[in-house]
Amino acid sequence: MTRIVVLGAGIAGHTASAFLRKWLNKKHEVVVVSPSRYYQWIPSNIWVGAGKMSVDQVRFDVARRYERWGIVFYQALCLSVHPEGNEKTEKGFVTIEYTEEGKKGEKREIWYDFLINATGPKLNFEATQGLGPEHFTASVCSYNHAEDAWNKLQRCFEKMKSGQKQTFIVGTGHALATCQGAGFEYILNIDHEIRQRGLRHMAEIKWISNEYELGDFGMGGAFIKKGGYITSTKIFTESFFIERDIAWIKRAGVYKVEQNKIYYENLLGEFHEEYFDFAMLIPAFSGHGIKAFDKQNKDITPSLFAPNNLMKVDADYTVKPYEAWSINDWPSTYQSPAYPNIFAPGIAFAPPHAISKPMKSKNGTDIFPAPPRTGMPSGVMGKIVAQNIAEWIKTGKPTLKHTASMGKMGAACIISAGYGWFNGNSATMTVSPIVPDWEKYPLWGRSLSNTLGEPGLAGHWLKVFMHYLFLHKAKGYPFWYLLPE
């Protein structure tokens, strides 16, 4: 019997465990460890935060489903990895701590033959003083945060109805945060909801971001064919804002939040403050701080994890200047170079460097977006890791012939900008590849035929369609495995 332990039941982890269970004989065991018993379709959290969907529409109880599928599930956190075992066993194992009621705080060890670390990001609110739902800002990074954001928004709507003007600020809450796309989507939804209530004259809406230019989205922006020109996503994004009378602050590294006040430094080295009544700021991401120990119980965390606690994989981590970056720096199999039976797909892997050009303020503060790796790429990575492990187990040979490099695969990002079959709106964006390939596409970095940006109602329909399609897949409904990631 071979045991595969999957840490995390998000997009990458759930995809990997579902495919492993499908492809492997029942004599092999698939084990999932996740601190929550729910799977959430993260892209739809925006609609929870805008009051268009309930929490139960974007999540489902994955533990019950795993039981039916024959996957062993532990509702727990992973504390440490012991890839060489210990004095009692040669097999690698993980130490977990239960989070489920009744067993909370209890610890146990689970041995493995293969380990998939797909824990996703830790929402590192602590990296910015005063940031997060427990302090002064909202978040839409999880369904419960999004629900809280919607409650806060409704209170602002009530104040506007009673004649009090409100200031809304949305964007990045750290100088190195990513996921600008989620912030962009949320600010457009806030604008839509306020307009629907006839209150737009009572609201000031602002975007704040660590991007050098709008439309960077942590991937260095993109170039698209539009209106007879090849134009930047900066123009595309700014157009959305000007159409909706949304102001913007760019090149800003938020370093502190207080009640109704955001403090930031910009690339010019200036320090500014912004007043707000409602703010939704995306935090920095990091790994979960899992420790690693060798057979003698010596701490070997730095050999498995990068300083930001994300796992090192088959990337080229040599420090290079921006000009020397290449798509070949990016991983393709997500295998740990230290221990070949460990993999880290999705946000859990440490990227070799950013995609956006690193920028420093005059005071030496790094202010630029980290690379995004959510949604579609995470699903694809989870699947190829499962394919490679399944084939390794069946043939006994580690061929790792399935690859998914962000320097080769494309991604689609559909940004809803209002909800409704006839009055909805969206910005549909695709890029291919995700990491610009300046050798293959020396002029624009990406394929112009596969990179697009299109506003319109059709994208909104597409986003709704994908919500149901991907939940259908995640729930393992008929023919789920035929649907792409």
Added chain:
Amino acid sequence: MDTIKRGYVQEHYAPMPTKTTRFWRNFVPWQMVRFVILNLRILKIVVKGHS
């Protein structure tokens, strides 16, 4: 009366969609066509992304 002189503010350099552009973005028959085209274009990327 306040007048707006365009320019010299970052927001004034962004392209503002015209009424006609906005009409096509929400014109259901045209958006149905775009829906099919967008699906096909995304499918192409998805298929290419799987090795």
